[in-house]
Amino acid sequence: MATAVEPHESHEDGHDDWHHQPFSAHHFENAEQQFDSGKLGMWLFLVTEILFFSGLFCAYAVYRSTHPEVFIYASQFLDKYLGGMNTIVLIFSSLTMAWAVRCAQLGQRNGLVTLLGVTLFCAALFLGVKTFEYTEKAHKRLLWSGAFVKATDIGKKSQVFEVGKPLPKAEFEDRVMASLETIKKFWWFACVIPLVLIGIGYGSGSRPWRTTGFAGLISIIGILAGIWISIEIHHAQHGGDHAVGHGDSHAVAEHEGEHAEDGSGEHGHDETAEEKEAAEIDAEALAIQEKTGIEAAEAPDSILGEMNDAIPAISTPVDTTPDPNAPRNANLFFSIYYFMTGLHAFHIICGMIAITWLMVRSVENHFRPDYFGPVDFVGLYWHIVDLIWIYLFPLLYLIGH
């Protein structure tokens, strides 16, 4: 931002010292003006970011009020433990980012680089968890509304993405496991690019390349760690420490218990209908639990296959076992879920690129107590990305309980 340097100018106005510093932009009068401009610019950019997301929050509010049953029903398929962990990770990364800004202000280069690295790692961890969540949901066919509709049925010529008919249960399971196994097998492959960068960096003696490589390595390890932790949390939650755990029973039982003690219902409008509906869902789930519980005892079934039984028709009106209790258009929730979290994840990726850029510059020792604007500005950006997640988490994950 605003660091255009045109060093050919001469100045007789007493600002020579400042104007000859490497990152002074020629069209500003002094460092303070440059910093203030950058800061105001960043705040304005954050305003545009908030308005950018505001459309989505607005859509959320509209559909939450017009289709409350969809949100209450569908939100239970999100894993609040994974979401909660991501929230903690992001809040922690905001702390490290703020601390990094402080280090930049105090001129503590090593602290700055380390804290930026930690922030980057947290961001990657977040993405890893999100990767798991998306993969798991995609395999369970918890997708947006149009994914199961043939484009021609809604009057379109074509659509980029159509799932068509759901796959048989066993094939779901195969796919989930296959993708996870692929990651397990080839995780090292993802490290090749950053390692090559590091190699180039050492080979050519170029510190920026090396730093970029290390930042990439941190990101990839973070993502892998995120996926691994998610798998563990998922298994722990759904009972069974064996790799392919089964028994959604725990989750379902918990679900039922909550409803039992929460009889009055948190959701003001249409209470009785909701309660009734919830009771029906629970009854249904229990029945399935009993049924599959026996099956599972005999032949260990995958959690995913089993959950597919327990959550049959949300995504697929043509599924073999439709859930009679699923409200109409239940996938509208996932439309909003994917769009909001996807856009947020895109902002996380942009933030990771910006943090990598900061790391390169701080290793080069660009930042000093009288020039730390970029760290401050990226920090502000990072906080807004966190803040948006802090709103997304309860709105998406915590409403159904």
Add this chain to the structure above:
Amino acid sequence: MATDVMPAHSEPARPEDNYLTASRGFMSWAVTLDHKRIGVMYLIGTMTAMFLGGLLALVLRAEHLSGNPNTLPFVTHDVYNQLFTLHGAIMVFLFIIPSIPAALGNFILPVMLGAKDVAFPRMNLCSFYLWIIGAIFFVCALLTTGLDTGWTFYTPYSTNTSQTNVVLATFGAFILGFSSIFTGLNFIVTIHTMRPPGMTWFRMPLFLWSLYATAIIQVLATPVLGITLLLLAAERMFGLGIFDPKLGGDPVLYQHFFWFYSHPAVYIMILPAMGIISELISTFSRKPIFGYRFIAFSSMAIALLGFLVWGHHMFTSGQSEMVTIIFSVLTFSVSIPSAIKVFNWLATMYKGSIVLATPMCYALSFLFLFTIGGLTGLFLGALATDIHLHDTYFVVAHFHYVMMGGTLVAFIGGLFYWWPKMTGRMYNEFWGQISSLIVFVAFNLTFFPQFVMGSRGMPRRYYNYLPEFQVYHVLSTIGAFLLGFGLLLAAIVLIVSLFKGKKAPANPWGAATLEWQCTSPPPLANFEKTPTVGNPYDMNSVVWDPDTESFIRRGDVPTVKDEATPAHS
């Protein structure tokens, strides 16, 4: 304070150097960070877009020359849909929105403010390239399948039915939105942090106030358009369901989102035009602007009220009656700050020594046309009459009076006004005046009949019509071609001046704002001598100097008093 000086600037290497000659070669323009060059590039770009959009408009009008649908054999009803869509989309997104802020504003804002550049020169260049990329997307849509949704991209037609390349066009508009945001953000920061000593908020020329108000709208409204267009693209590509009633969504929500941006965008188009008019009227009446603070605050009021009236585009969409009444009342309230401006301009001219130079001719056209456009807006804001006039040619005439008669005419006036500053050449005054006369007459000939046929029930966007409307359509088409000729004449006058024009003096018009204190064209760093920040509308501070054929400052010491208020005191 008036004698406060800007800190010294670097002198260019040679005194005859200006921003145009300081460096040469394609790359010196392609990667320039100089706001003046970026402004000139924007000018060329937006003019090209206007030419393209104008050609499409002429084809549209030619199709209506006879009541026979085959007036032009290649214009079938589908082609007609594509023509008006691309005419609208190109004119709105590629021309009107960036024209005054990004082309003239980029050039003038820092010089008027007394700054060396905008706050973020690289972001400024980035904004220009985003504009280019957005334009390429539009051209691709044009060359592949066209686009037939109307510039508003209404769902569900745009998501489900249209067979044209809607996604390409929405991405184009999305990218152009970011171009607009970057310009607006740059202007806000520049005006906040880069005012030189002595340039207080109320010593800013009114053009800067209007650009500031515009920039606020650009920064606050455009992101909403961005997300709306992303949702639209996702809806079309993946079937997101948010705007599709078959999947549980609501197409009217799209209209709300769209107009939440696009109504304020109307003020992105008109506010900077009002700023130009404030400058022109004051300069060519040789009088300080009347009611400076009222004009400044009315710009801000329009910017704020503009966010609260989007529902008046949807009176017939089935929204609740209470909501329509509220939107109607708010719509009427926007006319108050607009009227304040018009009355202040009239009061400025009262007892002034009016000079009918070309820019002033355009400014007077603006006053006439904008007033008609504004007043007919009230017909549409009134609930009862809107039901009758909704989606008729009355609406078309109304917004052309505001956007073309208002924004375009003010833009050309501003272009004539600052042309000597931008290029260093004077144009032929006589032919300039003739062009303004033709534009004024032809404009009314084109669009006034549309009010008449609209009020008699001629719907907009139809490629055919009943015989009783033929006389109006023929008048309108003749007017449109005349209007095209007038605009072409204006372009020729300007282009000829580049080769045959006299060298422009620093201050040919006798204006007191800062941009006339530097040479024409300005040096690379804008000012060779430190400009003196004074009252921007103190016309007595400059006198005609027959030797240089230019206005010069009266004596070395400015005559403005310390506490001089910039208004009519």
